[in-house]
Amino acid sequence: MAHPNAPSASVTCSALSFQWPDGTTVFDELSLTIGRGRTGLVGTNGAGKSTLLRLLAGQLSPSRGSVTVGGSLAYLPQNITLDTTLRVDQALGIAERRAALRAIEAGDVSVEHFETVGDDWDVEERALATLGSLGLGDIELDRTVGQLSGGETVLLRLAALLLERPDVLLLDEPTNNLDLFARRRLYEAVDSWRSGVLVVVSHDRDLLERVDRIAELRSGSVSWYGGGWSAYQEALAVQQEAAERMLRAAEADVRRQKRELEETQIKLARRERAGKKLDAQRRAPRIVAGERKRAGQESAGKLRGLHEERLNEARKRREEAAEAVREDAEIRVSLPHTAVPAGRTVLSLAGLRPRFGALREADLHVHGPERIALVGRNGAGKTTLLRTLTGELEPLSGEARVSVPLRFLPQRxxxxxxxxxxxxxxxxxxxxxxxxxxxxxxxxxxxxxxxxxxxxxxxxxxxxxxxxxxxxxxxEPAPQLLMLDEPTNNLDLASVRQLTSALASYRGALLIASHDLPFLESVGITRWLFLGDELRESTAEEVRELLEAPKAGVGKEAGKEGA
Missing domain, CATH: 1.10.8 (Helicase, Ruva Protein; domain 3)
Known part of the structure; x- marks a missing residue:
């Protein structure tokens, strides 16, 4: 996938600084070098991961410092937008070469056709092979992009980048909007990366297990960890344990220094009172008593200053130790008014056929505080179905009746x-x-x-x-039916945990469309619905098998709303 003769493949940031127009500093004098191999770039939301990729790709200009890229670079951003009128071969960037090859095959030996083809005589075969490796083998090169689902569009753009055979490939959250089958194809593409530089920003644990090293972006600097996600987590746990020990020791030191300062102040106060009493008894001359008082105050001041300095140093060490301990705050909220009785009908579908997607007709009844997972292949129409349930889209036929207060959290x-x-x-x-x-x-x-x-x-x-x-x-009124559309997209793993803890407090009915099976399992799903040409009740195991199976035409007739 990378040029075999590209020994210089690397990315280097030298004293890189970047500020947004409002003055917010993202990076200040950041220096790092990313060499060959697969690097997973992780960090909390807002740490600057996507900003760093855009700087590396040349889409943003640094305020100071520089970015040096060794070799050719290709970049896959989070949000893919392709002209829906383009043909697939145009989106892949091979349309002109295909046309030149067709002209040559038809007997046109014009020089410009040979110049267009260059040495790339097998471009069409390479394109089809690349599409096939990403699970897009059923997509013809003459088909239009507008017929593809959102997930297929991501894979198509990745195929276009891989056909360039870049020395440096940057991927920003590439598994967002991909079903499990598509994710497996992307995992295989990452597994097969053998040379050049691959940098991937992701919250997908399965994807991060496939990298050679983890680069953690935190507080404007990068820390390196060998191995994939599990190795990173183990190293982090060891660091955290050590950091917490240091914090406990630092807090104990602050308490000790406070106690010693208080004891010193008590001793000095006693000494001062005793000195005054002694001077009064001896009736020492005023000048002698004053000199003794000044000397005592000077000595006391030095001693007090010494203990105050020690206390300040202990507090500083405590602050440094506290910074090394990572916060993992969780959302803890009480939502009693969202509760729904077990027998209450929450949602009913009768002969519902959405405007877009593969679903022909659906009947469904949701009762009480059920937790339902809506899963399906890219293009099956999960988003369209949710938008139809909210009343945002009119169905082609049938009806959806919601019997309780409803709230919907869309992807956007x-x-x-x-x-x-x-x-x-x-x-x-x-x-x-x-x-x-x-x-x-x-x-x-x-x-x-x-x-x-x-x-x-x-x-x-x-x-x-x-x-x-x-x-x-x-x-208000408190939602007793909550619908979420791909809620973990673009969330770091700490935010996913926060979402999980928030949903643990929710007492109403949940309907979640997601490709993230580990997340769905963590929120206590009670019912699994697989969306294809019908709404099929399944088990978690059956859902996984269906999602991992090769495609059977799902999405071919799905409109762009059915991603």
């Missing part, structure tokens, strides 16, 4: 108004609720104090998700 998180603060966004969904109550609840969503006043447009990815989640979960 467009429930937030970027111009409003977090507090104002939540207040907008909960009219009549006291501000103090909203603030108390937002604190449990980890928006404390001034953070609740932060404009939504300035939030990091993880913060934005928490704010959107708060807006739907704290809404």
């Amino acid at each position: 998180l467009d429930v937030l108004d970027d111009g409003l603060s977090v507090m104002e966004n939540v207040a907008r969904t909960a009219p009549g609720v006291a501000d103090n109550h909203i603030r108390a609840q937002l604190a449990r969503f980890l928006f404390r104090g001034a953070r609740a006043e932060q404009p939504a447009g300035t939030l990091s990815g993880g913060e934005r998700f928490r704010a959107a989640l708060a807006a739907v979960m704290l809404a």
